[in-house]
Amino acid sequence: xxxxxxxxxxxxxxxxxxxxxxxxxxxxxxxxxxxxxxxxxxxxxxxxxxxxxxxxxxxxxxxxxxxxxxxxxxxxxxxxxxxxxxxxxxxxxxxxxxxxxxxxxxxxxxxxxxxxxxxxxxxxxxxxxxxxxxxxxxxxxxxxxxxxxxxxxxxxxxxxxxxxxxxxxxxxxxxxxxxxxxxxxxxxxxxxxxxxxxxxxxxxxxxxxxxxxxxxxxxxxxxxxxxxxxxxxxxxxxxxxxxxxxxxxxxxxxxxxxxxxxxxxx
Amino acid sequence: xxxxxxxxxxxxxxxxxxxxxxxxxxxxxxxxxxxxxxxxxxxxxxxxxxxxxxxxxxxxxxxxxxxxxxxxxxxxxxxxxxxxxxxxxxxxxxxxxxxxxxxxxxxxxxxxxxxxxxxxxxxxxxxxxxxxxxxxxxxxxxxxxxxxxxxxxxxxxxxxxxxxxxxxxxxxxxxxxxxxxxxxxxxxxxxxxxxxxxxxxxxxxxxxxxxxxxxxxxxxxxxxxxxxxxxxxxxxxxxxxxxxxxxxxxxxxxxxxxxxxxxxxxxxxxxxxxxxxxxxxxxxxxxxxxxxxxxxxxxxxxxxxxxxxxxxxxxxxxxxxxxxxxxxxxx
Numbered sequence: 001x002x003x004x005x006x007x008x009x010x011x012x013x014x015x016x017x018x019x020x021x022x023x024x025x026x027x028x029x030x031x032x033x034x035x036x037x038x039x040x041x042x043x044x045x046x047x048x049x050x051x052x053x054x055x056x057x058x059x060x061x062x063x064x065x066x067x068x069x070x071x072x073x074x075x076x077x078x079x080x081x082x083x084x085x086x087x088x089x090x091x092x093x094x095x096x097x098x099x100x101x102x103x104x105x106x107x108x109x110x111x112x113x114x115x116x117x118x119x120x121x122x123x124x125x126x127x128x129x130x131x132x133x134x135x136x137x138x139x140x141x142x143x144x145x146x147x148x149x150x151x152x153x154x155x156x157x158x159x160x161x162x163x164x165x166x167x168x169x170x171x172x173x174x175x176x177x178x179x180x181x182x183x184x185x186x187x188x189x190x191x192x193x194x195x196x197x198x199x200x201x202x203x204x205x206x207x208x209x210x211x212x213x214x215x216x217x218x219x220x221x222x223x224x225x226x227x228x229x230x231x232x233x234x235x236x237x238x239x240x241x242x243x244x245x246x247x248x249x250x251x252x253x254x255x256x257x258x259x260x261x262x263x264x265x266x
Numbered sequence: 267x268x269x270x271x272x273x274x275x276x277x278x279x280x281x282x283x284x285x286x287x288x289x290x291x292x293x294x295x296x297x298x299x300x301x302x303x304x305x306x307x308x309x310x311x312x313x314x315x316x317x318x319x320x321x322x323x324x325x326x327x328x329x330x331x332x333x334x335x336x337x338x339x340x341x342x343x344x345x346x347x348x349x350x351x352x353x354x355x356x357x358x359x360x361x362x363x364x365x366x367x368x369x370x371x372x373x374x375x376x377x378x379x380x381x382x383x384x385x386x387x388x389x390x391x392x393x394x395x396x397x398x399x400x401x402x403x404x405x406x407x408x409x410x411x412x413x414x415x416x417x418x419x420x421x422x423x424x425x426x427x428x429x430x431x432x433x434x435x436x437x438x439x440x441x442x443x444x445x446x447x448x449x450x451x452x453x454x455x456x457x458x459x460x461x462x463x464x465x466x467x468x469x470x471x472x473x474x475x476x477x478x479x480x481x482x483x484x485x486x487x488x489x490x491x492x493x494x495x496x497x498x499x500x501x502x503x504x505x506x507x508x509x510x511x512x513x514x515x516x517x518x519x520x521x522x523x524x525x526x527x528x529x530x531x532x533x534x535x536x537x538x539x540x541x542x543x544x545x546x547x548x549x550x551x552x553x554x555x556x557x558x559x560x561x562x563x564x565x566x567x568x569x570x571x572x573x574x575x576x577x578x579x580x581x582x583x584x585x586x587x588x589x590x591x592x593x594x595x596x597x
Contacts, residue, residue: 220496224388
C-alpha cells in the first residue's frame with residue numbers, strides 16, 4: 001500500500017518539520033527497505049494548491065524557481081518505524097543548508113539528524129549504539145565524527161537536564177569531588193586517575209603540560225588529540241576530546257604507572 | 267616453535283598446527299598459503315622472513331604465529347575499505363586485534379591515511395602488517411590476504427583476528443625504530459598524502475625533491491616525526507627530480523613536524539640486537555622489508571626478535587622501517 005494513500009503529502013511535510021515556503025512535492029515508500037522518500041521544494045504551488053494555502057502571507061511564499069536536475073538527498077530522523085530520506089531538486093543557497101530538513105552538501109544527514117547525532121556523541125553514547133538506535137551506517141557516522149574532530153563541522157551542545165547537572169558538577173574543583181567520594185575505592189581511583197574535570201587534562205591535551213610517556217598508544221593518541229584540539233573552534237568538541245583522553249587513561253591505568261605518577265602532583 | 271609462539275615452518279608443519287584447531291596468523295608465498303588446509307587462520311603473502319636461523323628469503327616455507335586466547339574464543343573478520351573504520355570497535359574489550367592488509371591496494375591507502383581517526387583507535391591494541399610479494403614478482407603478482415576458514419584470497423580486503431584475553435592479562439605494543447630525528451631543518455607538509463611536491467621549511471615553501479638533492483640526502487634514511495617521544499618514520503619510495511615530486515611508502519600529514527633521520531654508524535644487525543636486547547619474549551612481531559634490504563639482513567639476526575619482513579607494519583597505525591613487537595603481561 002502506498003503511503004500517500006494513507007496520509008496527504010502535506011502531512012508528511014509537517015511530520016518532517018517543513019516550514020513554509022518549503023513543502024513536500026512527492027512521496028514514495030519502499031516497503032522492502034522500510035524507507036520513506038520525501039521530495040521537497042520551495043517553489044510556488046500550482047493555482048489550485050495556492051488557493052488551499054490562501055492564509056499564508058504573500059511574503060512567506062517563495063518565488064517560483066527553476067529546479068535543477070540534480071537530486072540531492074539526506075537521511076532525516078525516522079518517521080515512526082520507517083527510515084526517512086529527504087530529497088530536493090531545487091537549487092540551494094548557502095543558508096538553505098542550515099535548515100533542519102536539509103543537510104550540508106557533503107553530509108549524508110539532515111541538519112536535524114546531525115544535531116541528534118552530535119547530542120548523543122556529547123552524551124558519551126558509544127558509536128555502535130548510535131548506529132543501532134538511529135539505524136545509520138557506521139561508515140557515515142565515522143565520517144561525521146571525523147569532520148567534527150577536525151573542526152570541519154560545528155554544533156552547539158545542548159546538554160540534557162541530567163547531563164547539565166553532571167556538567168556543572170564536573171566544573172567544580174577536583175578537591176570537592178574527591179571529598180564527596182563515598183567509598184575508599186572511589187577515593188583511590190580519584191587519586192590514581194584525576195577526575196575528568198581536573199585542569200591537568202586540559203593542560204596535557206593543549207601541550208601546556210609535558211610529561212615523559214613510555215606507552216606507545218598514549219604517545220600516538222596524545223599526538224592526535226593535540227593536533228585536533230589545536231584546530232578546533234568548538235569548546236564542546238574540545239570537551240569531547242578531553243573525555244576521550246580521560247577514558248583512555250582510565251581504561252589503561254594498570255599499565256600507565258609511569259605516566260600517572262607525573263600527573264598526580266599537578 | 268623455538269620462541270613458543272612464532273617460527274618459520276615447513277608447510278606440512280603449519281598444516282598440522284592448523285589441524286589442531288589453534289588460531290594462527292601465517293605469512294608465506296601465495297601458492298603455499300593457498301595449499302594449506304582450511305582452519306582458524308588468517309594469512310598474507312610475503313617471501314622475506316627473520317627466522318630462528320636468521321634472515322631468509324623463501325617461497326617454500328611459511329612463518330606461523332600462534333595466537334593464544336587462554337581458552338577464550340577469537341573471531342576472524344574480513345573488512346573492505348568501507349567497513350574498516352570499525353575495526354578497533356569490533357576488537358575485544360580486553361585483548362587485541364591482528365590485522366593483515368594487502369599492499370598497494372585501496373584498503374592499504376585507506377588504512378594508512380585514516381587509521382588514526384578510527385573510533386577506539388589506541389584504546390584497544392591493534393597490531394599487524396602489510397602483505398607483499400617477492401620483489402622479482404611485483405610486476406606480475408599482487409600482494410594478497412587470505413581467510414583461512416574459506417581459503418579465499420583477497421587483493422583488496424583486510425583479514426583480522428580479534429583475540430580476547432582474560433582480564434588478568436594486558437597487552438603491550440612496542441616499536442623498535444633505529445632512526446631518530448636528525449638535527450636538521452624542521453619540515454612541514456601542507457597536504458596529507460603519499461607524495462609531496464612542496465614542503466615548508468623555515469616558513470618558506472620549498473621544492474622537497476630539490477631540497478633532498480641539495481642536501482645530498484641518502485633516501486634510505488626516512489623522514490621522522492616525534493609523536494610525544496615515539497619516533498614515527500615515513501620512508502622514501504622515489505624522488506622524481508623531473509616532475510619535482512617525492513613519493514613515500516606511507517602518508518605524510520600536515521601540522522606534523524618532520525626531520526630527516528640521522529644516519530647511524532653501526533650496522534643494522536648490531537643496532538637491532540642492541541635495541542631489542544631488553545625486550546621480553548614477543549607474542550607477535552614483524553619488521554620492515556626496507557630494514558631487511560637496506561640492512562642486508564639475509565642470514566643475519568635482529569636480536570631475539572623474529573617474524574615476517576613486511577611491506578608495512580601496524581602498531582595501531584601504519585609504520586615504516588620499524589620493528590613491531592607485541593607482548594602479553596600477566597597481572
